[in-house]
Amino acid sequence: MTIVSSFLEFNKQFVEQKQYEEYLTDKYPDKKIAILTCMDTRLVELLPKALNLRNGDAKIIKNAGAILTQPFGSAMRSILIAIYEMGAQEVLVIGHTNCGMTNLDTGKMVDKFRAGGISDAVLSTLENSGIRMERFLRGFNSPEEGVAHSVKIIRNHPLIPAHVPVHGFIMDAETGALEMIIDGYENV
Numbered sequence: 001m002t003i004v005s006s007f008l009e010f011n012k013q014f015v016e017q018k019q020y021e022e023y024l025t026d027k028y029p030d031k032k033i034a035i036l037t038c039m040d041t042r043l044v045e046l047l048p049k050a051l052n053l054r055n056g057d058a059k060i061i062k063n064a065g066a067i068l069t070q071p072f073g074s075a076m077r078s079i080l081i082a083i084y085e086m087g088a089q090e091v092l093v094i095g096h097t098n099c100g101m102t103n104l105d106t107g108k109m110v111d112k113f114r115a116g117g118i119s120d121a122v123l124s125t126l127e128n129s130g131i132r133m134e135r136f137l138r139g140f141n142s143p144e145e146g147v148a149h150s151v152k153i154i155r156n157h158p159l160i161p162a163h164v165p166v167h168g169f170i171m172d173a174e175t176g177a178l179e180m181i182i183d184g185y186e187n188v
């Protein structure tokens, strides 16, 4: 059985047994928040449980490291849509302890591209068209630095309303303990 076929099998039963019924809600976040957080596997269930978030409560945007690299990239677009189209009133950036994006070795990752069959020709074509792998792949020196950077980009974004608080947090990836490192109420 492949990975996907086991999902498909489970899914069929899930729908047939109407297990979805307890999750029925709409697309507007009941708790009026958008969260930018990390795709880390440890946070999949832990983060919503630790924040008492249920289906329908929040818009959750995830990527590697909760990093907002581009002011006009997809993560920022998602935050703007959450605010203007879905009714989110506050933004929470939640990094976490032991994040895999801490001191990511971009050189080693490029070596892994090669080991995975990506040719030097492809890598140099990208290089020649202005893609700087170190910049493209880079994480941060600490999760706190990553969160502060993302909060700064969101807070200073020309399309973010001045009254929207943008908070920064670090979550303990084991206990779910949340530490506020930037209080967004201070900057509205």
Ligand SMILES: [Zn+2]
Residues within 6 Å of the ligand: 038, 039, 040, 064, 065, 066, 096, 098, 099, 100, 101
């Ligand atoms: Zn992470």
